[in-house]
Amino acid sequence: MPAVIRKTGTALLQNRRETLHAVGWHLRSTIWSPPTDGYETDEAYIVRVEIAGMRDEDFVVAVENHTLHISGNRPDFLEPRAYHQMEIRFGKFATAISLPEPVNVELSHAEYKDGFLTVVLPKTKSNQIKVE
Numbered sequence: 001m002p003a004v005i006r007k008t009g010t011a012l013l014q015n016r017r018e019t020l021h022a023v024g025w026h027l028r029s030t031i032w033s034p035p036t037d038g039y040e041t042d043e044a045y046i047v048r049v050e051i052a053g054m055r056d057e058d059f060v061v062a063v064e065n066h067t068l069h070i071s072g073n074r075p076d077f078l079e080p081r082a083y084h085q086m087e088i089r090f091g092k093f094a095t096a097i098s099l100p101e102p103v104n105v106e107l108s109h110a111e112y113k114d115g116f117l118t119v120v121l122p123k124t125k126s127n128q129i130k131v132e
Contacts (some may be wrong), residue, residue, distance in 0.1 A: 002059040004108040006120060032089045036070075038097045045121045047097050052115035059112065061119055065103050068097045068119060 034051040047068055059072045076090035103121040108121040 002056050002061050002110040004110050005062045006105045031092045031094050033095045034093055036095045045099055047119045049117040056112050061110050066099045070095050
């Protein structure tokens with residue numbers, strides 16, 4: 001099961017620099033974003049990322065300043081091929097979801113199953129609402 005962590009400012013600053021460098025110096029970024037859904041229940045914010053072909057240890061899941069950051073690297077096949085159609089992305093990916101309220105990172109958890117990474121971020125007691 002991927003771990004949800006609270007990153008320190010130094011680690012996040014380095015990650016941002018790498019991302020900005022990749023995006024800023026290339027005409028086309030090599031970092032891509034997988035399809036992502038974010039929703040809430042009475043008790044938690046839930047984020048689902050559709051990304052097949054991964055393992056638990058391939059994901060980095062972190063929360064910083066009301067933002068959930070998910071990144072990783074989906075490896076490509078090594079053998080040469082001649083594509084007739086190519087829609088499946090490989091390589092480094094990243095997505096970020098803004099969280100409307102603070103969450104309890106210590107009780108948060110992530111699960112990767114059937115090609116979906118699901119991250120559950122429990123709301124703090126003060127911001128739990130009744131969703132109808």
